[in-house]
Amino acid sequence: MVSDSYDSQRTSVLVVDDDKKLCRLIKDYLEPLGYDIVTANTGKDGLQTALSGNFDAVILDIMMPEMDGLEVLRRLRATSNVPVLMLTGLGEESDRIVGLEMGADDYLPKTFSTRELLARLRAVIRRSRITAAKTNPAGASHEEAPVVVGDLRIEPSSRSATLGEVLLSLTAVEFDLLLALARAPGRVKSREQLLLEVADRDFEAFDRSIDVHISSIRRKLGDDAKSPRWVQTVRSVGYRLVKPEPEAQG
Numbered sequence: 001m002v003s004d005s006y007d008s009q010r011t012s013v014l015v016v017d018d019d020k021k022l023c024r025l026i027k028d029y030l031e032p033l034g035y036d037i038v039t040a041n042t043g044k045d046g047l048q049t050a051l052s053g054n055f056d057a058v059i060l061d062i063m064m065p066e067m068d069g070l071e072v073l074r075r076l077r078a079t080s081n082v083p084v085l086m087l088t089g090l091g092e093e094s095d096r097i098v099g100l101e102m103g104a105d106d107y108l109p110k111t112f113s114t115r116e117l118l119a120r121l122r123a124v125i126r127r128s129r130i131t132a133a134k135t136n137p138a139g140a141s142h143e144e145a146p147v148v149v150g151d152l153r154i155e156p157s158s159r160s161a162t163l164g165e166v167l168l169s170l171t172a173v174e175f176d177l178l179l180a181l182a183r184a185p186g187r188v189k190s191r192e193q194l195l196l197e198v199a200d201r202d203f204e205a206f207d208r209s210i211d212v213h214i215s216s217i218r219r220k221l222g223d224d225a226k227s228p229r230w231v232q233t234v235r236s237v238g239y240r241l242v243k244p245e246p247e248a249q250g
Helices: 020-033 043-052 069-077 093-101 114-135 172-182 191-199 209-221
Strands: 011-016 035-040 057-061 084-088 106-109 147-149 152-155 160-163 231-234 238-241
Touching (some): 011 043, 020 035, 020 114, 035 043, 043 057, 057 069, 057 114, 069 093, 084 114, 093 106, 093 209, 106 114, 152 172, 172 191, 172 209, 191 209, 191 238, 209 231
Parallel strands (some): 011 035, 011 057, 057 084
Antiparallel strands (some): 231 238
């Protein structure tokens, strides 16, 4: 039996999809790799199960009858930060973007390969565990120094960010993205670099997830994409955090 190399503990995953055949495929693939898989075939049952269980991640289909995946995600995010990997069909890019904006950690087209599923699932779970360890740093050997850029202050150890006196409400991915940019203010980071640093997976030919997360970060910073004070788009390259202009003297 092959075990999950990055952590010896059993990993509990909820799969919510009305396609029972797909649920079985995911279950049969992941269970020999050290995952405990629970399935639900309706949005209502999936939400109830997610809220009553202690899962390391949820794989959530968007298109389901009665209660779709986006509504499940909205209700789940009201009380839970469990990592959510959205499953999307072809031509559902708008739903995919909405899902990311609502707090999904990543998405995967339903044409996925099992290898891609495993890579993305591992990445969202690993990121969640790192976040949990940093927000509850029992036995931590040291605390990382705050990263300060102008009025923006990011505390890596507590995983909190403030703009002036305002605490920013960021998802785990948004926090990691903002921190990656803030650690290199004025320097352009490509989407490929950001995906590898933050999502811990390879770049795809057309991956909108970084763009969507950046858009959400801008909104929370009160930034304007056309005249950015904080996050600037460098066309065909990537993004950079703008260094604040020094205040004029006298």
